[in-house]
Amino acid sequence: MPLFPPPTVEVRLDGRPVLAYHRVILRRNIVMAPILPFALRFAHIIGQTPRLLTLERRDDIVRVRVEGAGGVPRFGLAGPLRAFGFGVRFDAQKKILWVTSPMRRPLVISTPFRGAPMAARAVFTPTPVQTPRPPFTGPMRPRRTPIPLEFWATPSPHPAHL
Secondary structure, three states: OOOOOOOEEEEEEOOOOOOOOEEEEEOOOOOEEHHHHHHHHHHOEEEEEEOEEEEEOOOOEEEEEHHHHEEEEEOHHHHHHHOOOOOOEEEEOEEEEEEOOOOOOOOOOOOOOOOOOOOOOOOOOOOOOOOOOOOOOOOOOOOOOOOOHHHHHOOOOHHHHH
């Protein structure tokens, strides 16, 4: 157990502070950030094992070691951010990690089909066929014989009450 707690580092994304419940610390000259909210803010897909954190953003995949200091899992923040294209600069005097967002990449879409325009096709729709009507055999009758009202409505004498 260290005698003095590690120094706290402030993280600023594009000039705005990134707020977190657990503090970002400086350990062995590495900025260690808690997984929540930093991994969720900078990566789209996250996978975690007890000692390894896999971060994925667009086509980039980064794996970093996880250290649990004080019961809070933390990871080195600067390496994955640089791999994802963020600009990272640490001010040692003020203990601030300045992070700048990468330039937005243009949206890449597949080229449309440029062949000859397709002619309109006839849509297959089956012609409706009229169903045969059932033959008339007289007025409709109920499926079951109705129960007479007197049978279930009148109480029957129970042998115990006689």
